Amino acid sequence: MKDREIDDILKKAAPASLDLDPLVLERIGVSIKSSLGPVRPLPPVWLMTAGLILVCAAVSLAGAARMGFFGFARMSLLERALVFPALGLLGCLAAVSFVHQMIPASRRRVSPGALLALGSAALLAVFAYLFRDYHTKDFVSAGIACLRTGLVHAIPAGLLCWLVLRRGFAVNAVSAGLIAGTLGGLAGVGMLELHCPNFEAAHILVWHTAVVPVSAALGAFVGWALRFRAR
Amino acid sequence: MHSGENLELLMARYQHGDFAAATTLIDQISPRLHRFFLAKSMSRADAADLLQETWLRIHKIRHTYRPGEPALPWFYAIARHIRVDHYRKSVRAAAGERELEKMTKGASPRPELASELQALLAPLSESQREVIAMLKVEGMSLEEVARATSSSVGSVKQKVHRAYKKLRETLAVTALRKFRSGELA
Numbered sequence: 001m002k003d004r005e006i007d008d009i010l011k012k013a014a015p016a017s018l019d020l021d022p023l024v025l026e027r028i029g030v031s032i033k034s035s036l037g038p039v040r041p042l043p044p045v046w047l048m049t050a051g052l053i054l055v056c057a058a059v060s061l062a063g064a065a066r067m068g069f070f071g072f073a074r075m076s077l078l079e080r081a082l083v084f085p086a087l088g089l090l091g092c093l094a095a096v097s098f099v100h101q102m103i104p105a106s107r108r109r110v111s112p113g114a115l116l117a118l119g120s121a122a123l124l125a126v127f128a129y130l131f132r133d134y135h136t137k138d139f140v141s142a143g144i145a146c147l148r149t150g151l152v153h154a155i156p157a158g159l160l161c162w163l164v165l166r167r168g169f170a171v172n173a174v175s176a177g178l179i180a181g182t183l184g185g186l187a188g189v190g191m192l193e194l195h196c197p198n199f200e201a202a203h204i205l206v207w208h209t210a211v212v213p214v215s216a217a218l219g220a221f222v223g224w225a226l227r228f229r230a231r
Numbered sequence: 232m233h234s235g236e237n238l239e240l241l242m243a244r245y246q247h248g249d250f251a252a253a254t255t256l257i258d259q260i261s262p263r264l265h266r267f268f269l270a271k272s273m274s275r276a277d278a279a280d281l282l283q284e285t286w287l288r289i290h291k292i293r294h295t296y297r298p299g300e301p302a303l304p305w306f307y308a309i310a311r312h313i314r315v316d317h318y319r320k321s322v323r324a325a326a327g328e329r330e331l332e333k334m335t336k337g338a339s340p341r342p343e344l345a346s347e348l349q350a351l352l353a354p355l356s357e358s359q360r361e362v363i364a365m366l367k368v369e370g371m372s373l374e375e376v377a378r379a380t381s382s383s384v385g386s387v388k389q390k391v392h393r394a395y396k397k398l399r400e401t402l403a404v405t406a407l408r409k410f411r412s413g414e415l416a
Binding site: 001003006007009010011013014020021024025027028029031032033035036037038039040041042102103104105106107108109111167168169171172175 | 246247248250253254257258261262265266270279282283286287290292293294295296297298300301304305307308309311312348350351363367368377378379381382383395398399402403
C-alpha cells in the first residue's frame, strides 16, 4: 500500500466536525470581550537571552566575590581561556533553549534533555583535557562541600531566570524546569571554577560537573510539582 | 491549507485589543481546534468544553505570540497543552471511577464518540496519533507540527514514518481478513 493511499483513507476517516455550534463560538467571544485590551508582546529572544546570561553571570560573580576567587587565581591562562568560554557558550545555548521553552510553538532545535547531556559531556571533556592531577584527597567530603556550594548558587540562579521569563508560558513545565535547572547549574559550575582551588581531576570531573545534572533534576521536579499543583 | 491566510495579522490586531479580529480568529480557528479535540477519542461536549478552556488560555497568554511567527502552531501548542492536562485529569478520574466501580459493581458506561478515524489510528502510539492528526487531517506542514508539538522536524518525520509503517501493516491485515471472509462467504 502506498503512502498516498493511506493519506486518502485518513482523509476519508477524519471527523467532519466543522459544524460547530454557533452558541459555543458566541460564548467564547463574550467571555473574552470583557477583558480585551492591548497587550505588550514579549521582548525579542536575544534580549531575554541576554537577561538570563546576565543573571547567571551575576550570581556566579557575586558568589565568587563573597567566597574568594581562589580557583581563578590558580588557573593558567589556557585553563581560563578554555573553561570560561566553554561555560559561556553552554550558558548561551541553555539560555536560548529556556527562552524558547517559555514561548509556545517556538522553534526548537535541541531538546532540553539532549542539551543537558551535551552540556555535561562538554564540561567533562574540557575538564578531562585540562586537569591532569589524578591524586585524590578527601574526595567525598571536599566533593560534597563543592556540590553543596554549587547548588546553593545554582538554585537562586535558576529561580531568578524563571522570574525573568515569568511573562512567558511553558507548555511543558517539566522541560522548562529541566532547562532552567541546567542554566542555573552552569551558573553554579561557573562560581565553583572561579572559587575552588582544588584542581584534582576526579574532584572536578565528578563533583563540579555533577552540579549541572543535579540542578537540572531539581528544576524538572519543580516543574512537575507546579504542573501537578495546577491541576 | 489554512482557512485564513492572514492569521498572523489577525493575531497582531487581537494583541492590540481589536475585538473584530478576535471574533474572526475565533470563527476561523475554533472548528479546527474542535476537530483536533474530537480526533482524540473525545465526546462533542468534552471537545466544546476544552475549546472554551483553550480560548480562555489563549486570551490570557496572547502576549506570548510573537508577531511575524506562524500563528497556527501557536494555537495548536496551547490546545495540545490543554488536551494533555485534560487527559491527565481524566486518567486520575478514571482511576477513581474504577475504585468506585469495584465498590458499587455495575456503573453505567460513559458515552464515547467512536469515529472511523479513531479506530484507524488506534494501533498507533499517542504521539504518533497526534502527529498524524495534525499533519494529515488538519493539513499542517512538518514545520508547523514540529512547532506545535515542541519537537524538531526530524522527530516529526520519524514519527510519521513509523506511524505509516504500522498503519500499512494494520490495513494489510484488515484487507486480508476482509478478503478471506469474502472467500468463505
